[in-house]
Amino acid sequence: MTKLFFRRLLSIALIGLVISFLLFLIFESDKLEVAGKVLGAYSLPEQRLLWLEQNGYDEPFLLRYFQWLGKFLLGDWGVSLQYDTPVRPYLMDQLKNTAILGGLVFSLTLVFSLVLGVLSGVFEGRMTDRLVSGFAVLTTSVPEFASATLLAAVFVFWLGILPGTSSFQDGFRWIELVLPVTVLVIYNFGYYTRMTRASMAEVMTSQYVRTAILKGMRFRRVVLNHALRNALIAPFTVMVLQLNYLLSGVIVVEVFFGYKGFGKMLYDAALFGDLYVLEAATMIAVAIAVMSQFISDVGYALLNPRIRFS
């Protein structure tokens, strides 16, 4: 098990390294463009060359990469070109906001979809299942920007009971979180639920569940003790992996509702060409994605004794 743990860690670290190198390649292989971004579009070529020289850009590419990586790991992320402020505190601030949003969404989705998915999988083909499945397929079909539109039309413009933006102009208010969270939960809920249902339904028809029933166990005990653990292995790992996709939903929702979070920051930085914010933000995003993959892999091994003891 420890061997597996370290092997996964190593492979994840390698993936992270490759991606960071790719990012560096995209961002900084064209030195003149970097200088242009930093000094502004109207800077003269001589100024740019001078800037490059002063900032150590004459070093070999690989060396620059490792210096850059080292600085990133030590927390020196440069200065935002758009806001002229150090990137790290700014980014951390936005990340905190997104963590609130993402955390809420993830935990709510997890609870709803696991409970409903398990119920509908256990009672496959019955009324509960049809209702849940129907609802799930409906919600997976409505992308975030569409459901945001629909919900905003009803609750903001028609009923007028919820705020249409979530920019926290007057400080933090829970009510501004309602729409963004709902939109994200709706879209992700369907996918998770369908997967949990499929997994549960499959396990319920397995031979070992039959064994348990024919041992005379109570149905509830069969479901909770015998079926649930095996059925949750697949959904759990996929859900953690999906954190990656949650992030893209977060960007859309933050842009739609003007929520000052990591996603909106990333989006703005990309459009503005705010190089250092973009670099740091993508690195953070990749780190989150890679970590979630690691957790998913290790979690799978922990949940599955066939891998744990082999």
Added chain:
Amino acid sequence: MSTSDQRLRSQQPVLECKDLCLSYDTRGGEVEAVVDFNLSIMPGEAVGLVGESGCGKSTVALAIMQYLGRNGSVVSGEINFMGRNLCAMNEAELRRIRGKEIAMVYQEPMASLNPSMKIGKQLIEVPMRHEGLSFDKAYKRAVTLLDEVNLSDPDMMMKRFPHQLSGGQQQRVLIAMALLSRPKLLLLDEPTTALDVTVEAGIVDLIRGIAKKYGTSLLYISHNLGLILETCDRITVMYSGQAVERGSIKQVFDQMRHPYTRGLFSSIPLPGADRHEHPLVPIRGQLPLPQSRPKGCYFSPRCDFAKKGVCDQEQISMQAIAGRQGHVVRCARYNEIDWAKYKPEGLKHPVSQRGGEVLVVDNMKKYYEIKDRSLRALLRGGKTRYIKANDGLSFSAHEAETVAIVGETGCGKSTLAKVLMGLECATEGRIEVKGKNIADLPVQQRNPQMIGTLQIVFQNPFETLNPSYSVGSQVERVLKKFGIARGRAETRRKMHEMLDLVKLPRAFATRKPRQLSGGQKQRIGIARAFAGDTAVIVADEPVSALDVSVQASVTALLSDIQHKKRTTLLFISHDLSLVRYLSDRVLVMYLGRIVEKGTTEEIFSPPYHPYTEALLSAVPIADTSVTKKRIVLKGELPSPSNPPSGCPFQTRCPRKIGKICETEPPPIKEISASHSVACHLEDDVLRAMEPVIEMGKAKTAA
């Protein structure tokens, strides 16, 4: 248990199925799975339920458990357990009976155990649930039971997960689980089908002991008549959803009355007999689908005695046979058939004169490297280990000769096939086909003619053909590939000839594999293998996945074509009875080595290698006149990656003589020019061995 209780039990059957009809709801409408089924099991009695796949025998077991799924239902009839109708019980009542009064053991032990729960936990919940035992008491009970099913180190076993056990151990765990609450009735649904013969022998021994020790009644479901003979007191034979014959073992085995029962017995090979004395008689035709059963007797279209106006009119009911208590048969003409005169034409096994050497395998070794990639191994300089899948095989095969390769899981026979086919290269040694060494010639480097001379028939009929293409086009592809036919018309003609050769109608050419039965698919597989200018055919368990009545005809077809084409046949099998029927010479393999080789006669009579002896003893034989010496192997099959030192069989050998077996590889003792045994046993010990299988007097037809 009080005596009055016992007396009460002896008066009434433990289980009684009365006029049971079961059906499944399918898209095509309601399908009757079991029709008009009666069965009773007395206390302590073991009853066998035998039949081919799809005859409804497993459905009966699930109906007794009242677990038919959402689309299955009991249409009419009763299932009475200790006088109470199970069909009328609610879930709560059933829960008190399942696992406590009636327990079940299943066909696939691995799938029947919860993969993420320790064995111990899966066991102790039974007595805790049914008898309200405390954890400690339940734990003790579970350990005792594991010990009683002969699992070594039960305490350790409790802490294991299912995937850490072998198939045999898993099945023992399931039997222990079934016995935990001392049930009155134990249902065994093909409990040994997924296991190797020697492992099977151990389980069968255990099952026989159960009935004696606990007085448990058994319902033993199997397709194997030999196993029923070894375990049961009475037998019910099923055909297409109906019981066709019922009686004591002696009555049914020695004086069967139903033509189907008769057909079943005639189509299975017996290891005591050879092919010329007792030719196999296959049952013609196919099992009808439940939706399209014929009127009257379901067996009539396949029956030699069917009479128009008698057999194809009304439902035939079970008829008691005069003078034979308890023997009933579902045949309208059982009294009119004169079995003594009935001499059906058996399958002819032509005798081929063997020619020159075609295949020579000389000291062939195939090792697989297992790299230890752990950090520790890297630091210590990485010791690579090897799986010795084939460890020095030497044998030869002649033209028109059948050489059988016998052994159980992990003996290396599949690896040998792969190396021969060129999917793997030998690590060492030579393989000569018609004088040309192909040991390190992968299939990509062989020319089409070379490939065509060496072909294979696969085991699993459901995988042998590509489901996406018509049967004809798959045969045509082979013909083109081997350069046998050119041009569309010629290829098509040759393809039709191949279909003729395997006795399939030409119209089958346009069918997709899923429209064919298992036996028909195997025939196509055989046609494909013989399409080239074939010199050597490797047949890897070609009939083991087929029903017994089909096995006979496919086997006969294979040896018939082989005879015509004077092909060398390497017949890989675990079924010694079939081997005896089919082969001229036999190699017995264990853990990658040949432990004994000789002509078929020599292998089946002493002196034996101790492993051959155990194998022979393990074969279930459906003949009441046969007596066998019982040898049950102990221990588990060692892993091929870590084989025992000295003799590979020493860890399980009942004839182990001492240290020498553990240290020295056994010498190869030449018993005769053609017979050799790799064993440390002294010559006089070997010569003094007695035959394992003793045939009784030749059976006279009833």
Added chain:
Amino acid sequence: MTEKTDDEETGVAPQSSRLLGLWRGMTLLRESRIGMVGLALVMFWILLSIFAPILPLIDPLQQYACCTQLGVNSHGDGGEFFLLGTDDRGRDILSRLVWGGRLVLFWSAFAMFVAYIVGGSMGLVAGYLGRWWDGVLSFLANVLLSFPVMVMYLLVITYLGGASGANVVFAVTFATAPAIFRIVRGLILDIRARDYVFAAQVRGEHPIRIMLVELLPNVRGPLIVDMCLRLGYTTITIALLGYLGIGLPPPSPNWGTMIADAQQFGHFGVNAMLWPAIAISTLVLGLNLFADGLREVSLRD
């Protein structure tokens, strides 16, 4: 297989049997009600897209100065009737919806096709050949999968020089090919040890033939289902990129862009926002239901 004499001989023409198979598949699908609902929704949008040029629609780019108030059913100065109203520049929403659908459907189908070619062939190779092929390709897929999708879109499109159809296809391929790779590889791994594959190997078939002829046709069922679902995701992605302003370039109508444009007008934009939101949801719902229906039918067999 097409020679006349041969067909007469066997009685069944292979061509007709293939058509028959298709017909049988369709009749099977009829048994799944949700599948039929899905098919109807999808066909609705596909037919609208195909026939957009010949439908009596107002030019989607034509701006009617009289009708720049959003969200009213109104008549244009030339007597045109705007059934679903007009947007902020006085363009007919209905017409933009249909033409936008055409655009979104075309590009998502195209992008998915490209992604399938790339991911599918990689999966085939990794699954069948295994060994180091599998090692390298799986690592590559893992690297790409670890890239947050949206970040990848932002980077690919902003760094490839702005919004264009080709860039969108490129971005979608990058983001979805690894997922397709995993699916195909898994399916191939599942069947690569079947006896008919061995049979092909022992008769010396070339690996490429084995992959394309022996393996690929046998995984088509699950892949078709996946394609339906993935077409839905891709549609969402393309509309989404439009919404974020980094997708297909304006002024051609695009559901995502339509929402983004109308959103600036808050209360007044609701009508113009609502219709494209409904459009994309129905299309994706149709694809999802259709895929569910297909899966249900194929499992029954």
